[in-house]
Amino acid sequence: MRCLAVLFLLLALPAVAAGAPDSQPCDVAAQFVTPQKPLEPLKAAIAAGGPVEILAVGSGATTGANGVQPDSAFPYRMLDALRAALPQVAFDLTVRGGRGMTAEEMLPLVKAQVEHTPAKLVLWQTGTVEAIRGLRPARMRQVLRQGLDVIHAAGGSLVLLDPQFTRALRANTDVEPYETELQQVAALPGAALFHRFELTRYWVLQDRIDPERATKDAREAELARLNVCLGQALARYLLNGAGVAAP
Numbered sequence: 001m002r003c004l005a006v007l008f009l010l011l012a013l014p015a016v017a018a019g020a021p022d023s024q025p026c027d028v029a030a031q032f033v034t035p036q037k038p039l040e041p042l043k044a045a046i047a048a049g050g051p052v053e054i055l056a057v058g059s060g061a062t063t064g065a066n067g068v069q070p071d072s073a074f075p076y077r078m079l080d081a082l083r084a085a086l087p088q089v090a091f092d093l094t095v096r097g098g099r100g101m102t103a104e105e106m107l108p109l110v111k112a113q114v115e116h117t118p119a120k121l122v123l124w125q126t127g128t129v130e131a132i133r134g135l136r137p138a139r140m141r142q143v144l145r146q147g148l149d150v151i152h153a154a155g156g157s158l159v160l161l162d163p164q165f166t167r168a169l170r171a172n173t174d175v176e177p178y179e180t181e182l183q184q185v186a187a188l189p190g191a192a193l194f195h196r197f198e199l200t201r202y203w204v205l206q207d208r209i210d211p212e213r214a215t216k217d218a219r220e221a222e223l224a225r226l227n228v229c230l231g232q233a234l235a236r237y238l239l240n241g242a243g244v245a246a247p
Contacts, residue, residue: 028202056095076093085239124160151190179197199230
């Protein structure tokens with residue numbers, strides 16, 4: 001139990017105030033930023049000039065936690081990149097969720113927000129908490145399908161984000177069943193999957209971004225680099241899905 005508690009704290013650590021990713025570029029291979037299907041509601045909203053309503057829901061990595069500024073998390077860095085790429089388009093971002101939340105706990109937040117302000121795009125980061133707690137993967141899939149139905153009925157599309165790669169997560173949990181369920185939901189109409197696990201694993205293996213092995217003094221900058229690069233990659237993924245050439 002103590003091991004899992006330490007693991008959870010590590011995975012839930014949020015981003016800090018973001019800055020430039022120093023000398024390490026955020027460029028990634030096209031496979032990480034190319035959806036397998038177009039994001040039609042996003043495409044239409046961008047073509048109309050906006051406003052493009054985006055809802056990001058997730059646990060601590062998405063919302064920020066532990067007393068740091070939440071607007072340093074990767075959805076806000078994504079928003080920066082989208083606005084820089086398309087300054088003529090109005091993008092609005094709403095972030096919901098919280099540290100340690102499961103998809104089932106997030107579902108009411110998604111329903112309430114979509115009913116209040118229908119989003120053309122919902123980003124749903126999940127799977128990490130479920131894997132750490134050993135919850136039923138099939139239940140997560142059922143919940144995500146319910147959420148997809150709500151999002152689709154409101155005229156939006158869903159982009160799922162799978163867990164972030166860490167050595168601790170790989171060593172202490174079995175992520176594969178949750179990845180399988182996320183892929184099954186992403187195969188449904190109106191849904192897609194941003195492969196955060198494989199992207200962050202690539203950065204670690206290439207010695208580009210690795211908060212786990214950063215020294216205490218360097219960890220803050222490394223987390224900032226991670227969130228900037230993840231936000232930029234996600235923005236490129238969305239622009240590609242909308243048929244817009246990323247700069």
